[in-house]
Amino acid sequence: MSLIDTRDLYKIYQVGDVEVKALNGVSIAIEKGEFVAVMGPSGSGKSTFMNILGCLDKPTCGTYILDGIDVTATDLSKLAGVRNRKIGFVFQGFNLIKRTTAIENVELPMIYNHTPAAQRHKKAMEALEAVGLAQRAYHLPNQLSGGQQQRVAIARSLVCDAPIIFADEPTGNLDTKMSIEVMDLFTRLNKEMGKTIILITHEPDIAQYATRLIKFKDGQKMSDEIQTPTAAKPASMEGL
Amino acid sequence: MIDSFLAVFKISLKAIFANKMRAALTSLGIIIGVAAVITVLAVGSATKKSIADRFSNMGTNIIFLRQPWDLDESISSPKDVTMDDVVAIREVEGVSAAAPYIQTSFDVKYKNTSVSLSALATDTDIFKAYDWSVDKGRSFTEKEIASYAQVMVIGATAAQTIFGDVDPLNKTVVLSNIPFTVVGVTKKTGSSGFGFNIDEGALIPYTTGKVKLNSGWQSSNRRALDRVVIKVEDFNKIENTKVDIQNTVRNTHHIHPLGKDDFQLDDFASFVEQAKSTATTMSLFLGIIGAVSLIVGGIGVMNIMLVSVTERTREIGIRMAIGATSWNIRLQFLVESVTLSCMGGLIGIVLGVIFTLFVAKYMSLSAQLSVWAIVVSAGFSAATGIFFGYYPAYKASKLTPIDALRYE
Numbered sequence: 001m002s003l004i005d006t007r008d009l010y011k012i013y014q015v016g017d018v019e020v021k022a023l024n025g026v027s028i029a030i031e032k033g034e035f036v037a038v039m040g041p042s043g044s045g046k047s048t049f050m051n052i053l054g055c056l057d058k059p060t061c062g063t064y065i066l067d068g069i070d071v072t073a074t075d076l077s078k079l080a081g082v083r084n085r086k087i088g089f090v091f092q093g094f095n096l097i098k099r100t101t102a103i104e105n106v107e108l109p110m111i112y113n114h115t116p117a118a119q120r121h122k123k124a125m126e127a128l129e130a131v132g133l134a135q136r137a138y139h140l141p142n143q144l145s146g147g148q149q150q151r152v153a154i155a156r157s158l159v160c161d162a163p164i165i166f167a168d169e170p171t172g173n174l175d176t177k178m179s180i181e182v183m184d185l186f187t188r189l190n191k192e193m194g195k196t197i198i199l200i201t202h203e204p205d206i207a208q209y210a211t212r213l214i215k216f217k218d219g220q221k222m223s224d225e226i227q228t229p230t231a232a233k234p235a236s237m238e239g240l
Numbered sequence: 241m242i243d244s245f246l247a248v249f250k251i252s253l254k255a256i257f258a259n260k261m262r263a264a265l266t267s268l269g270i271i272i273g274v275a276a277v278i279t280v281l282a283v284g285s286a287t288k289k290s291i292a293d294r295f296s297n298m299g300t301n302i303i304f305l306r307q308p309w310d311l312d313e314s315i316s317s318p319k320d321v322t323m324d325d326v327v328a329i330r331e332v333e334g335v336s337a338a339a340p341y342i343q344t345s346f347d348v349k350y351k352n353t354s355v356s357l358s359a360l361a362t363d364t365d366i367f368k369a370y371d372w373s374v375d376k377g378r379s380f381t382e383k384e385i386a387s388y389a390q391v392m393v394i395g396a397t398a399a400q401t402i403f404g405d406v407d408p409l410n411k412t413v414v415l416s417n418i419p420f421t422v423v424g425v426t427k428k429t430g431s432s433g434f435g436f437n438i439d440e441g442a443l444i445p446y447t448t449g450k451v452k453l454n455s456g457w458q459s460s461n462r463r464a465l466d467r468v469v470i471k472v473e474d475f476n477k478i479e480n481t482k483v484d485i486q487n488t489v490r491n492t493h494h495i496h497p498l499g500k501d502d503f504q505l506d507d508f509a510s511f512v513e514q515a516k517s518t519a520t521t522m523s524l525f526l527g528i529i530g531a532v533s534l535i536v537g538g539i540g541v542m543n544i545m546l547v548s549v550t551e552r553t554r555e556i557g558i559r560m561a562i563g564a565t566s567w568n569i570r571l572q573f574l575v576e577s578v579t580l581s582c583m584g585g586l587i588g589i590v591l592g593v594i595f596t597l598f599v600a601k602y603m604s605l606s607a608q609l610s611v612w613a614i615v616v617s618a619g620f621s622a623a624t625g626i627f628f629g630y631y632p633a634y635k636a637s638k639l640t641p642i643d644a645l646r647y648e
């Protein structure tokens with residue numbers, strides 16, 4: 001059984017009397033440990049697809065089985081636990097909570113699964129170390145560079161040991177150097193920790209890091225190929 | 241679980257302190273409301289107590305018998321209140337004392353001092369009626385009363401004013417050119433009674449007052465008394481005793497069974513009740529103003545919480561994306577509004593206490609800060625936070641994660 005299994009997903013928005021088919025029958029299966037890049041023109045439904053996969057949104061119709069759970073049959077508000085334990089999110093705009101420090105942001109998911117304070121702190125620190133930001137733990141988001149903020153967000157997605165990471169254009173706001181840092185990190189998470197990563201990007205260079213490339217167009221899957229990650233360098237934390 | 245709650249609490253505090261000015265202004269309504277409620281309750285109960293104290297000095301189980309000032313014209317030959325009534329009333333069951341009462345004032349001369357003094361022409365039952373007692377010397381004797389003796393029992397403060405350090409006993413003072421011998425000094429009561437203050441007054445036999453000093457309203461009638469002061473044994477039976485007294489007096493006045501009373505009986509129970517109920521109405525009214533201000537404050541909290549939910553929609557989305565349940569979100573905003581209103585409540589309590597002490601000091605009321613009022617206002621401000629915070633919190637928790645995240 002696949003980790004992620006979608007059958008004929010449709011997402012239809014009614015805007016006035018215009019019907020927008022953001023997803024028009026998407027069936028995709030993703031196995032544990034894959035590193036999938038999703039590409040496609042703007043408006044082709046990539047984000048819509050990922051939001052459904054991440055249990056943030058519901059499809060209009062179709063089924064989605066996540067790790068054996070029929071997510072489409074469950075109310076979104078009941079999926080908080082699933083989002084907490086199985087899924088980590090990384091967004092283009094980082095989406096850190098601005099008033100709180102890096103470590104507090106990383107601790108947040110553990111507050112919602114009732115991890116004791118001491119353990120929360122320890123695991124958050126470990127996650128920050130894993131992304132090379134231990135010495136910035138007590139900085140506020142606006143005291144960090146874009147790449148650093150994104151790494152905090154990645155640390156946050158790791159901290160509950162979620163097996164899947166969804167990243168919607170994680171390098172969209174970053175320059176080339178920072179993008180490489182972040183992509184190296186993803187590669188490492190995929191290879192060393194066995195995380196399943198699904199990543200949306202517009203840049204072919206970034207897509208090159210993945211082991212599989214899915215292309216979208218007009219709400220449908222255009223192509224779906226296994227590839228050898230060419231850009232992936234030997235992962236090394238020292239470079240970060 | 242506790243850890244998580246503490247964490248949520250910390251998050252809420254941070255959110256509140258991120259907007260100090262706003263938090264302060266929002267709490268203001270609650271602060272004013274709570275301070276008002278505490279002050280009003282405290283001052284209200286102090287007023288009530290001071291009314292009660294003042295009346296209890298002359299006793300609420302006192303009844304006055306007197307001729308009405310506006311006597312019904314249809315009564316052809318009204319009888320004056322006399323010692324016959326006093327004697328008859330003393331026999332009524334439930335009456336513990338009945339004393340004649342004629343109040344006058346005189347210039348009292350002793351050597352070179354002359355002091356204006358209030359004097360009560362009465363007999364010894366007045367001590368029982370008003371719980372007065374003789375400190376030095378003695379009271380009048382039956383014989384002195386019967387013989388129009390020129391004797392006087394003087395109040396403690398009056399004795400001090402007239403005699404200074406000299407022992408007043410057996411000294412002679414002059415009232416309207418008639419010499420009186422001081423036979424006793426009363427014990428200081430320390431309270432100004434109603435109408436007559438014994439500490440600053442003097443007592444003389446009613447016979448002497450009536451005959452030799454010609455005092456009283458009905459000076460033409462040598463037997464007429466101004467009033468009779470009656471003390472009943474049991475305050476709870478005052479109404480029954482009053483009826484018995486009424487029948488007794490009708491009897492001594494020979495009133496026809498169908499005739500109207502030519503006298504009236506006043507008791508203070510109803511008077512005190514009325515004064516107290518006025519004070520209660522006053523505090524109720526002011527309390528309502530306080531409560532309204534609390535509600536307005538609560539609406540202010542609600543308003544700010546709604547703004548806060550809107551402002552932080554994206555934050556709510558982030559929290560939901562990383563695993564916050566609807567309940568977590570609701571709890572966070574509820575804790576925030578309760579914290580906000582409780583901080584207001586706390587400041588309000590402090591202000592209310594200060595204000596009460598201030599009012600108590602400048603209005604010379606004994607401060608009656610009730611723990612009860614403080615507990616209730618604290619509870620009420622927390623309840624305000626929950627009540628007015630619930631809707632914004634509910635609204636926040638009902639967002640779907642994607643709508644919250646996409647919110648601009």
Ligand SMILES: Nc1ncnc2c1ncn2[C@@H]1O[C@H](COP(=O)(O)OP(=O)(O)OP(=O)(O)O)[C@@H](O)[C@H]1O
Nearest residue numbers: 013015020021022041042043044045046047048049
């Ligand atoms: N809430 C919405 N209401 C109406 N239409 C929507 C809504 N969300 C998305 N759409 C439409 O659905 C389509 C797919 O949008 P989506 O965000 O998935 O595109 P995308 O592939 O992520 O694009 P981009 O690369 O620009 O991020 C678009 O045509 C968009 O206009």
Ligand SMILES: [Mg+2]
Nearest residue numbers: 046047048168
């Ligand atoms: Mg998109």
